[in-house]
Amino acid sequence: MSHFTVEKEIPADWDTVVTGPAAARSRWIRLTAERFQDEYKIFMLREEDGRCAVALGGTIVSSPSAGLDWFNPPLVLSGGVTRDGLAAGQPYAWTRRQAASAYPCLLLVYPHFASFPVGNRREDPASLRRFLTEVTAWAQVEGARSIALLFLHPVASHLMTELSSAGFAVVPLVERCDLDVTWKDFDGYLESLPKRRRGEVRRELRLLESRGITLSSRHPSGDESDLVALRCQLVEKYRGSCDPAHERSTFEQLRELVAADDITIFTATKDGRLLNFGLFVRDGDEWVAFLTGADYQSGQEGLGYFANLFYRPAALAPSLGIRTILYGPSARDAKRRRGCRVTPLFAAGKILS
Known part of the structure; x- marks a missing residue:
């Protein structure tokens, strides 16, 4: 029974x-x-x-x-x-x-x-x-x-x-919205997009290069105060207020529950200043887009945003054996334009x- x-x-x-x-x-x-x-x-x-x-x-x-x-x-x-x-x-x-x-x-x-x-x-x-x-x-x-x-x-x-x-x-x-990784490299990702969208992505990336934006990725370090600060700016912008201690605890929990090698942080910087980031957590052969943040005080917070959330993950995913990138609800149109399927x-x- x-x-x-x-x-x-x-x-x-x-x-x-x-x-x-x-x-x-x-x-x-x-x-x-x-x-x-x-x-x-x-x-x-x-x-x-x-x-x-x-x-x-x-x-x-x-x-x-x-x-x-x-x-x-x-x-x-x-x-x-x-x-x-x-x-x-x-x-x-x-x-x-x-x-x-x-x-x-x-x-x-x-x-x-x-x-x-x-x-x-x-x-x-x-x-x-x-x-x-x-x-x-x-x-x-x-x-x-x-x-x-x-x-x-x-x-x-x-x-x-x-x-x-x-x-x-x-x-x-x-x-x-979720992105199925069906390509072997970034060129393959671009080919999966409509022709017009392909051209727009290439122009976005050329613009970032011309403005001196550096795109990179890394695993977490011991001190993520720079990420916490940008996370707080984003939360305050959309929710009206932010508790820095709470945001710090989220990063601490990540370190406790997820191996560092399963966390990938994509960043955009200019002249050494972090403008925005996207943090992805690996779960089997899936990547979960988990956290993002931006420096709204810089006036350049949008530079590299889509590269961090879509283009760089799409380029790196095949080499890591990632088959699906999970983006979840919200901002459907922006995600669809970048190749996501809708459920x-x-x-x-x-x-x-």
């Missing part, structure tokens, strides 16, 4: 049962769980022998101001967050009035923008129904007034079927009676 548990820590056997996108792996949960205000938990249906049948992570979202707005389901599912194409122009799952009464909300999602079940029975309809029944019962006991899932990945198609059957509204949310992500929500 299977049994349901709610774990406050990531189970020791978690990575052995994770299949599918990298976002479910323990390192990504630990690196990004700070995006939530409340404690992150693992909801798990275990088989009689202890193996994981179905599991998904989640947290309680208690108010409209709790955490990042992209992870605030009542706001997202009622059209309260529409930047970067998030639910823009889509049918919304909830009205604004429903959303106002939807707190606290149990959100089932991995903090690195993905939601899908893992476990031996992740595609079994009966197990998925049992999992949803148990999660709903737990949420009601905890006083939650709604349940939602954001950034549902296509690998969660069986779960989405069961969500619809259980009374959840399932709606389009946003599109994520639709979905959301689901249900108001509890």
